[in-house]
Amino acid sequence: MxxxxxxxxxxxxxxxxxxxxxxxxxxxxxxxxxxxxxxxxxxxxxxxxxxxxxxxxxxxxxxxxxxxxxxxxxxxxxxxxxxxxxxxxxxxxxxxxxxxxxxxxxxxxxxxxxxxxxxxxxxxxxxxxxxxxxxxxxxxxxxxxxxxxxxxxxxxxxxxxxxxxxxxxxxxxxxxxxxxxxxxxxxxxxxxxxxxxxxxxxxxxSRKPSCKNIVRDKSSSLPSLKPCILGKQREFEQVNFCLGTEGIKRDNEEKYSLYIINNFFGGSVSSILFQKIREERGLAYSVYSTPVSFKNAGIFTIYAALSNKEILNVARLIKEEIIKFKKNLIGKSDLLKLKEQLKSSYILEMESTFGRMLEIGSSELLTGDALTLEEVLNKINKVSLDDIKRVTEKIFDSSKFNIAYVGNISNIEDTNAKLKEIFFS
Structure with missing residues (x-):
């Protein structure tokens, strides 16, 4: 309370x-x-x-x-x-x-x-x-x-x-x-x-006097979602790859569906991406997905750090797993397990006074409506299979994919062309 x-x-x-x-x-x-x-x-x-x-x-x-x-x-x-x-x-x-x-x-x-x-x-x-x-x-x-x-x-x-x-x-x-x-x-x-x-x-x-509210342009934070590939040559030991797509803004309840999708697809050590790319193929040490919600926009990203020789192989694997995921959506039993996983992680985060302070303060500042622990858990419980399907189609729409990578890549133009073929053809 x-x-x-x-x-x-x-x-x-x-x-x-x-x-x-x-x-x-x-x-x-x-x-x-x-x-x-x-x-x-x-x-x-x-x-x-x-x-x-x-x-x-x-x-x-x-x-x-x-x-x-x-x-x-x-x-x-x-x-x-x-x-x-x-x-x-x-x-x-x-x-x-x-x-x-x-x-x-x-x-x-x-x-x-x-x-x-x-x-x-x-x-x-x-x-x-x-x-x-x-x-x-x-x-x-x-x-x-x-x-x-x-x-x-x-x-x-x-x-x-x-x-x-x-x-x-x-x-x-x-x-x-x-x-x-x-x-x-x-x-x-x-x-x-x-x-x-x-x-x-x-x-x-209260010693600082009150004043008029600041007027802000609410539309200025909305992202451009036209497909784009940006590569940079840098003398790093690995190539760092990131795919970004449309996510869910902070006050949209679809974000709870996205959190569940994220945990299943790339946000945990048992996730599809971690198991396929790291555990089964050994192509990357760090690989994960993460949602980021802003007040007026949201993005969903997939990240991997890998050898420069493996960037196209990992890109193909990511694309394959996205296609499979869209065809074979999360089932009823998996959804129940994923809800429990998400609720448990949220409860553990809120056990810390710092974590609690951060969540409550930022939500109150940006949305004016910080939810209680019980309210968040109820919203997670309400996520349905239809919600999962709708959000999956939204975030895995390839027409909104954007790709960035940085590392020791000898031919940026050629790599860009091949990545374009993998993700946009």
């Missing part, structure tokens, strides 16, 4: 008390991410996330780190395509101190020129690290082609050029535009005093 409320300045709050544990997780979700960026300022959402940890007038960066360490707590943040999250996990007796630190960081960042210059160097190294990860590179490529023409095609970290060009005024203007009460959700999960918690949050978070 969730408690929903609102602070004096309009910040939405959603909380769940778990009295039998000794910890509490607090998350502050800001409705800002890559989706709000342009080609010129790409990476700014992530850059500001870094700057929030660089200190305030009251605390410098070292003070923040020390205070959290002294509590024995954990504090971190991340930026995604759709939102930015700052979170802290501490013992329940340290809740007020943790909220004080978190609110000070978010409400009073310094944005000093020295810190900005230093953090540019840090983030440029982060980009270098990312570019050395072929798995990350190929997923950026699939987003680039599937969301072409929209901000969701941009990398979360930005590019080296856009990061270098960010200045203090640009950062502060962007911060002031998005870090505001109407654009935030605070989530508190764990053991807390129900009589005191709203007063604590109001005391530290």
């Amino acid at each position: 969730y408690f929903r409320g609102e602070l004096k300045n309009g910040i939405k709050v959603i909380m769940e008390k778990i009295p039998y544990i000794k910890s509490v997780s607090v998350g502050v979700f800001i409705n800002v991410g890559t989706k709000d960026e342009s080609e010129n300022n790409n990476g700014i959402s992530h850059f500001i996330e870094h700057m929030i940890f660089k200190g305030t007038e009251k605390r410098d960066a070292k003070d923040i780190a020390k205070e959290i360490d002294n509590l024995g707590g954990q504090m971190n943040a991340f930026t995604s395509s759709e939102y930015t999250c700052y979170y802290v996990r501490v013992l329940d007796k340290h809740l007020t101190t943790a909220v004080d630190i978190l609110s000070d960081m978010l409400n009073n960042p310094k944005f000093s020129e020295e810190d900005i210059a230093n953090e540019k160097r840090v983030i440029l190294e982060e980009i270098n690290m990312y570019l050395d990860s072929p798995e990350d590179v190929v997923f950026d490529m699939i987003h680039e082609i599937m969301f072409k023409g929209t901000p969701l095609s941009f990398p979360v970290l930005g590019t080296k050029e856009t990061v270098k060009n960010l200045d203090r005024k640009t950062l502060i203007d962007y911060y002031n535009k998005y870090y505001r009460p109407d654009n935030m959700v605070i989530t508190v999960i764990g053991n807390y005093n129900e009589k005191e918690i709203i007063d604590i949050l109001n005391n530290y978070f």
